Amino acid sequence: MVASLIPTEDEVMLRDAARGFLQESSPVTAFRANRDAGRTHDPALWKEMAQMGWTGVLLPEDAGGSEMGHRAAGILSEEMGEVLAASPFISTAVMAATALRGAANDRLAGIADGSSIYAIAVDEGPKHAPARTGMTAEKSGNAFKLSGRKVFVADGASANRVLVLARTGGSVGEAEGLTLFDIDADRAGLTRNAKHTVDERDHAQLDFDAVEATGDDVVGEVDGGMAALHTALNAGQAALSAELLGVSAGAFGMTTGYLKERKQFGRTIGSFQALQHRAAHLFAEIEITSSAIANAGRMMDEDAENADIAVSIAKARATQTAKLAVSEGVQMHGGIGMTDEFDMGFFMKRARVGAEWLGDYGYHAARVAAARGF
Amino acid sequence: MSSFSDDLDQFRSEVSAFIAEKCPQKLKDMPSSERSICWGGKRFTFSCDEQRIWMENAAAVGLTAPRWPTEYGGAGLNRAQEKVFREEMAKAKAPSPLESFGLWMLGPALLAFGTHEQKLKYLPDITNGRIRWCQGYSEPGAGSDLASVQTRAEDKGDHWVVNGSKIWTSYADKADWIFALVRTDKDAPKHKGISFMLIDMEAEGVSTKPIKLISGTSVFCETFFDNVVVPKTDEEGNSRIVGELNRGWDVAKHLLTHEREMIGGGGSGAASGVLGGRSLGAFIDTLDETIMDDPVVRSQTMELEIDTLAMSMTMERYKDMAKQGGVGHASAMLKYSGTELNKRRYELLMSITGSEGVEWDGEHGSLAPEWLRTKANSIEGGTSEVMLDILSKRVLELPSS
Numbered sequence: 001m002v003a004s005l006i007p008t009e010d011e012v013m014l015r016d017a018a019r020g021f022l023q024e025s026s027p028v029t030a031f032r033a034n035r036d037a038g039r040t041h042d043p044a045l046w047k048e049m050a051q052m053g054w055t056g057v058l059l060p061e062d063a064g065g066s067e068m069g070h071r072a073a074g075i076l077s078e079e080m081g082e083v084l085a086a087s088p089f090i091s092t093a094v095m096a097a098t099a100l101r102g103a104a105n106d107r108l109a110g111i112a113d114g115s116s117i118y119a120i121a122v123d124e125g126p127k128h129a130p131a132r133t134g135m136t137a138e139k140s141g142n143a144f145k146l147s148g149r150k151v152f153v154a155d156g157a158s159a160n161r162v163l164v165l166a167r168t169g170g171s172v173g174e175a176e177g178l179t180l181f182d183i184d185a186d187r188a189g190l191t192r193n194a195k196h197t198v199d200e201r202d203h204a205q206l207d208f209d210a211v212e213a214t215g216d217d218v219v220g221e222v223d224g225g226m227a228a229l230h231t232a233l234n235a236g237q238a239a240l241s242a243e244l245l246g247v248s249a250g251a252f253g254m255t256t257g258y259l260k261e262r263k264q265f266g267r268t269i270g271s272f273q274a275l276q277h278r279a280a281h282l283f284a285e286i287e288i289t290s291s292a293i294a295n296a297g298r299m300m301d302e303d304a305e306n307a308d309i310a311v312s313i314a315k316a317r318a319t320q321t322a323k324l325a326v327s328e329g330v331q332m333h334g335g336i337g338m339t340d341e342f343d344m345g346f347f348m349k350r351a352r353v354g355a356e357w358l359g360d361y362g363y364h365a366a367r368v369a370a371a372r373g374f
Numbered sequence: 375m376s377s378f379s380d381d382l383d384q385f386r387s388e389v390s391a392f393i394a395e396k397c398p399q400k401l402k403d404m405p406s407s408e409r410s411i412c413w414g415g416k417r418f419t420f421s422c423d424e425q426r427i428w429m430e431n432a433a434a435v436g437l438t439a440p441r442w443p444t445e446y447g448g449a450g451l452n453r454a455q456e457k458v459f460r461e462e463m464a465k466a467k468a469p470s471p472l473e474s475f476g477l478w479m480l481g482p483a484l485l486a487f488g489t490h491e492q493k494l495k496y497l498p499d500i501t502n503g504r505i506r507w508c509q510g511y512s513e514p515g516a517g518s519d520l521a522s523v524q525t526r527a528e529d530k531g532d533h534w535v536v537n538g539s540k541i542w543t544s545y546a547d548k549a550d551w552i553f554a555l556v557r558t559d560k561d562a563p564k565h566k567g568i569s570f571m572l573i574d575m576e577a578e579g580v581s582t583k584p585i586k587l588i589s590g591t592s593v594f595c596e597t598f599f600d601n602v603v604v605p606k607t608d609e610e611g612n613s614r615i616v617g618e619l620n621r622g623w624d625v626a627k628h629l630l631t632h633e634r635e636m637i638g639g640g641g642s643g644a645a646s647g648v649l650g651g652r653s654l655g656a657f658i659d660t661l662d663e664t665i666m667d668d669p670v671v672r673s674q675t676m677e678l679e680i681d682t683l684a685m686s687m688t689m690e691r692y693k694d695m696a697k698q699g700g701v702g703h704a705s706a707m708l709k710y711s712g713t714e715l716n717k718r719r720y721e722l723l724m725s726i727t728g729s730e731g732v733e734w735d736g737e738h739g740s741l742a743p744e745w746l747r748t749k750a751n752s753i754e755g756g757t758s759e760v761m762l763d764i765l766s767k768r769v770l771e772l773p774s775s
């Protein structure tokens with residue numbers, strides 16, 4: 001168990017600063033503008049995040065980071081979720097930064113200063129399953145040739161670097177025999193196809209056709225890719241859970257606001273007990289999920305080796321809470337909730353994509369069950 | 375006008391011969407889609423000449439409105455004959471010759487509440503597809519509380535002047551006329567000051583604006599009335615109000631019950647959308663073979679399947695009950711359970727298709743927009759909360775607060 005789930009003074013300050021900045025620079029209207037312009041994220045916003053040090057939240061100081069930790073990264077993600085700020089934060093500043101901790105400082109510096117955008121290419125099927133990696137990395141001397149397809153790669157089209165998991169040994173279904181590579185996104189033989197997903201963010205399919213990599217591109221050990229990636233995935237899952245908590249809070253805030261304002265039958269609809277109780281129930285769900293989020297961040301900071309269960313409780317809860325918050329959000333708004341002119345649909349779409357990315361409810365429920373011995 | 379035999383066997387052979395001869399083969403071979411629906415109306419473009427021919431052929435014998443009396447353009451069939459007609463249509467794969475809000479809603483309202491002269495004037499234009507109607511009920515401020523409509527019609531002697539706006543008017547941008555609930559007495563209690571008014575969409579001051587949904591473009595519009603002049607009576611002396619002045623709520627209520635039963639049908643797993651005619655199991659067979667290895671997904675799928683099958687039994691049972699004398703307010707149960715089930719079905723489909731399902735137009739076609747569209751099922755035609763309210767108050771007779 002962790003020390004305390006209450007935020008520290010620094011964390012409170014970080015949240016306030018993040019909220020102030022995002023409300024100013026990236027309100028939901030900015031997301032809408034990006035969507036209408038066909039832009040999956042705003043590079044100017046990413047630059048500003050880098051200037052404020054968000055990109056270095058998990059990086060050591062000598063690499064240009066602030067090393068505020070995973071709980072802090074979660075707070076930033078949560079705030080971004082609440083206003084639907086789209087950025088490569090989780091892929092780059094959380095997952096790549098964690099996976100590359102041991103790498104040379106110049107690589108980390110690219111993350112810290114915002115010039116590197118990373119995509120993490122793991123999955124090959126419709127569900128998150130690192131062990132089912134079939135993509136091959138054929139060894140010849142000190143070099144490798146990577147062939148295969150990766151799908152649902154977040155930030156895959158806009159990234160300039162890719163962390164990709166490929167098989168150097170073992171067989172599909174085994175966590176052993178996988179190797180993690182850190183390569184340039186423009187490398188010959190790599191084709192990237194942007195997919196148009198409902199959350200209007202960057203998700204791409206990456207096709208590798210005998211893409212060359214060297215020993216220098218290997219992160220961690222050959223055949224030891226999961227060891228290198230495991231903590232990074234946990235970090236991403238924890239941050240994504242926090243984002244989903246933010247999505248829930250954003251939808252919930254709009255909903256309670258509407259309950260206090262909309263009138264039907266000569267009464268404010270928030271005076272109908274049928275709606276009051278559901279709002280109160282949703283509040284309870286959000287509170288419980290919020291503990292799981294704080295706990296996951298703390299565990300990642302204090303005992304990352306043993307954080308699996310904490311992270312999975314967080315992702316499982318956040319997935320369900322967000323789903324409930326957005327469904328109730330649309331339903332309690334009535335017809336207006338169904339219109340594109342109104343923002344609630346954006347929350348619903350992000351919640352759905354977030355439910356699938358980095359492991360759905362069932363994936364994380366199974367990890368919790370395994371950790372609890374059943 | 376038509377003269378079909380009253381003898382059912384005789385009728386069956388007559389009507390099947392009619393369909394064989396009068397419905398062009400091309401239509402029978404056409405897959406059904408939004409494009410294949412014949413809506414009629416002045417501004418309608420037929421998807422092909424055969425579509426027009428079939429509509430006209432059917433209308434000539436009243437078969438665009440099988441149950442309506444022949445004098446108003448219907449075929450005057452009884453319930454048993456209508457059933458036979460539908461069976462023969464299905465057997466021949468003949469598409470419906472005409473669909474419209476006129477046939478579904480205005481017609482039934484006129485038949486129940488209109489004068490003989492109003493019926494003579496408006497119904498044949500509906501059955502022969504000349505005029506396309508849209509429905510003007512909901513307003514931005516009047517949704518669940520429909521009786522609080524604020525669009526007002528001011529009495530100016532020989533005409534009304536209508537001001538206000540309607541929302542969720544389907545196909546308003548394509549319709550020729552609108553039947554609308556308007557306030558004709560602003561001092562009366564809210565249910566007692568509404569009239570059911572017929573308004574020409576070409577009248578000056580009527581405009582429409584399409585509504586985009588979270589699932590994409592839609593058939594819905596906002597409709598605005600800006601000092602629209604509506605004559606109290608037309609050249610033939612017919613009133614532009616159906617039923618009594620200020621008693622439009624009775625007409626509206628009559629139709630709402632009807633609408634509810636139609637929407638509830640979606641929950642019985644009706645073959646539409648991404649599943650098409652396939653069972654859930656057949657759809658799952660097309661997916662990643664490990665998908666059902668997840669016990670959570672498997673358990674949700676089994677539960678959904680059980681509920682879907684039980685729901686379709688319920689639909690059948692209620693249909694039979696309806697024939698034997700009606701189900702009354704319990705129809706709210708069908709609407710509530712059917713739509714909530716359909717939402718669950720689509721959540722499951724999204725879950726089992728994983729990252730493939732979240733694409734706007736990916737491997738599973740229109741799954742994502744269909745999923746988003748289902749979220750309105752429990753809002754349109756009366757929200758789930760309103761249905762539960764009806765059940766608690768009218769069926770269970772629980773005390774109101």
Ligand SMILES: Cc1cc2nc3c(=O)[nH]c(=O)nc-3n(C[C@H](O)[C@H](O)[C@H](O)COP(=O)(O)OP(=O)(O)OC[C@H]3O[C@@H](n4cnc5c(N)ncnc54)[C@H](O)[C@@H]3O)c2cc1C
Nearest residue numbers: 272331332333334335511512517518542750754755757759
């Ligand atoms: C896709 C779509 C299609 C539609 N098609 C049509 C159409 O063809 N014709 C037409 O006229 N209208 C149509 N509508 C409008 C629809 O009938 C209304 O949206 C619906 O009645 C709800 O009204 P509202 O949107 O104003 O929500 P509100 O009435 O403002 O409801 C907001 C929330 O409050 C709840 N609520 C309201 N009253 C109570 C209560 N007493 N107790 C508990 N909860 C309550 C509601 O259930 C809802 O959750 C359509 C709507 C949609 C989204």
